[in-house]
Amino acid sequence: MTNETDPSPDEATAPTLDALIGERRKKREELAARGIDPYPSRYDRTALADDLHVRHAGLEPDTRTGEQVKLAGRVTAVRRHGKLSFATLTDSSGSIQLLLQSSTLGDEAAAVLDAVDLGDWVGAAGEVITSRRGELSVDVTVLTLLSKALRPLPDKWHGLTETDTRYRQREVDLLANPDSRRVFDIRFKAIAAMRRHMESEHFVEVETPILQPQAGGAIARPFLTHANALDIELSLRIAPELYLKRLVVGGYERVFEIARNFRNEGVSTRHSPEFTALEAYRAFGDLTEGMDLTEALVVAAARESIGRFTVAFGDEEIDLTPPWPRLQLLDLLEERLGLRVHPTDDIGHLREVCARHGVTPLPEWGPGKLVFELYDQVLLPELLSPVLVCGFPVEVSPLARHTADDPTMADRFELCIVGREFANGYSELNIPEEQAERFEVSAAAKARGDVEAHPADQAFVRSLQYGLPPTAGIGIGIDRLIMLLAEVDAIRDVILFPMLRPEAAD
RNA sequence: GCGCCCCUAGCUCAACGGUGGAGCACCGGAUCCUUAAUCCGGAGGUUGGGUGGUUCGAGUCCCCCGGGGCGCACCA
Structure with a gap:
């Protein structure tokens, strides 16, 4: 032998x-x-x-x-x-x-x-x-x-560079690479600062279900799982929005959650299947309070994580000093496109405008979606300094209140910096019948096979029937905010343990 | 999902299709103010995997598999 x-x-x-x-x-x-x-x-x-x-x-x-x-x-x-x-x-x-x-x-x-x-x-x-x-x-x-450390550390001078290992063994990355530690220090200081700000404004931090019978509050494909005890299919949440508003109905007039959300979609430099958003709801406020809060949170995060209001983005220096301009989407588009567009315009005309500006319209897009895509693909990439863009088509804002004098536009804003969206907020739609109608429309689309259409949520509509006060709601993408503050360009660099394929058994 | 690129010692990197090397780390020795310490000596390799292909010869070229990155598409 x-x-x-x-x-x-x-x-x-x-x-x-x-x-x-x-x-x-x-x-x-x-x-x-x-x-x-x-x-x-x-x-x-x-x-x-x-x-x-x-x-x-x-x-x-x-x-x-x-x-x-x-x-x-x-x-x-x-x-x-x-x-x-x-x-x-x-x-x-x-x-x-x-x-x-x-x-x-x-x-x-x-x-x-x-x-x-x-x-x-x-x-x-x-x-x-x-x-x-x-x-x-x-x-x-x-x-x-x-x-005793039994395993040898990476090179004391060069550290650890292989991205794969940096993500899989983040603890080694953190102890070997000071810059990695710097990024996460910024992250957790910024989150702590935002939490302190919310507390000082008397918001209550709450927890809502991550396992939900029906994922709502956003347009996205959920992860699916199964509860053995009840023998039911569950989704991992794509947003906490509907539950948070139900808490406002229940009397929590100022609530927020720093929520891990899960979207079963593409992975890229800017998209992680698992990401963090701060969502907050403030009773008796409208769009204005939402923008005030968004601005204050980002400013607090910057001040207490990096201690300054300027960040580098490529060759540009971005100044985050408030106040930020608050501009109407339709005005900005008029300035950029040289003509005024509106969701009530002839759809053929809107398609033509899109095509002229390099936006390929899909057949199922309605006029509101066409206007939104002009913003998203043409205008947004050019907005480098912070801008609060106000007024979005109702068609792409199924949970937002329509504007007082224009039923096709919603009291909604987005915060744009370095050509990206960092926050989204609106005056919440609190009229149960109108919400039910919008759900019917999207549920019909879902029935036709649109996997991303928002499902009808009867529990939420019932909740609105008990009365949701006028409410401002906001959502801030924490990971992207940290990318901006830490000046890194991969979302995986601001998430401690990003999703990867499992290591080979060997 | 599609395209392009990457994977060599524990770490960071070399090597024209022609004997796989260096620095750090490690081991032995010297060294009473160094700081990426230095000096002398030593050991360390299935080049991601492939009893796949081409070639006299493959880390290198081709193919398959695995992992990762970037770009495009969807999305925040």
Whole structure:
């Protein structure tokens, strides 16, 4: 059975990665053999790296502060010089240099230093000093291993570039690539800022169903799933809108949800099947309050995530400083096209205008959709600075209230920046009969095979019959907003764990 | 869905169709103020997978499969 040419697993033909992991495992066992626990249960840190830089800025070289601190973080660099070593410790706040002298280090700490690898979590206790070259450091007397990293980290200088691995192993991306960390810091600061703003405006943050019997509130294809207990088909929500408005009916006059939405559609640089939107509803308001709130939220997000109101977009510099112009869609189109269009225009004429501007009309498009497409394909891409575009055709706004003096137009706005839509809002349609009629129209389209037509939602219509007060509603695309603020051009770069095909089993 | 491109050591990258290399990381040694430390030595490879094809010869050219990226279409 034994074949002499077959290498045994222990020999040097084992894969290199296994060898590297084996090396680190060996060091861990050696420490354990000396009675050092490689996985202690806790460490009482007293300072963060960045605190020390702030508190001890501008010290002369070779200063001893007398301040004793205990730091904890990952070892991200080691420079050994015989009896003197330097290491870089990185924690959530930043990095600081550790200075380790064999003369002042205890036996145990010296053993830890010998066995420490890049990526290990350590605790470092000692005095805050500056080195002879003037770098703020901690003169370590006790070095404690907090957790051994068995797998080697990516290149300390080049980091991790392969996008596949960056997305699949985001934790490695985050610890190896400072820019990745920067993007997500912006994301979560911006979301926190928006949440604080909503709270200061007395909005209540609520949770509505993600698993819904019928996905509504937007025009999109849902993901489908099955509930075993009830033996029913369910959809993952495409928007929280209908449930949030039902809460306004129920007396929550100001509600919002930071909602993960799911749309079973194309994946691209700007589309993720799973994305986040902030939706908010404010009773007694109309379009004006919706625009005020949208502007305030984006401004708060920018101020508290990046600390400025200018962002780069390609070669352009975009200024987000409020107030933003609020302009009528039909006026903007008139200016851009050189003629005034309206949903009551002859459909043949509108098709011709579309064709003239490079918009190919589909046969099922009504006049409102034609006007909307002129906006979407011709006007929108040219709106680089923030603009609140007001007044959209009712035909493409099935949940919005129609304008007082024009039944074919809705009191709806979109926020446009860098040629993209960032937010959408309207005065909510609260007349039950009118909502029911609009549902009938779209349900008929659905019955004809339009998979994206909005389904009729009787529970929602019944809710409106109890009375929805005049209400302003908005939705802000969080992922795209973060892309704008962080100046990245792939939506996957602002989503921690984007949807990918499963890794191969091997 | 369609088109184009990418996949080489743990990481970052080289290699005209002609013996698969380097830097970092790793291992051994030297080094008491370094900071992408340095110096000496060493080890590390099924070139994403294919007992598919062409060729005297394939990491390289062709085909199939897998994964990813970008562009177009749908969508926010």
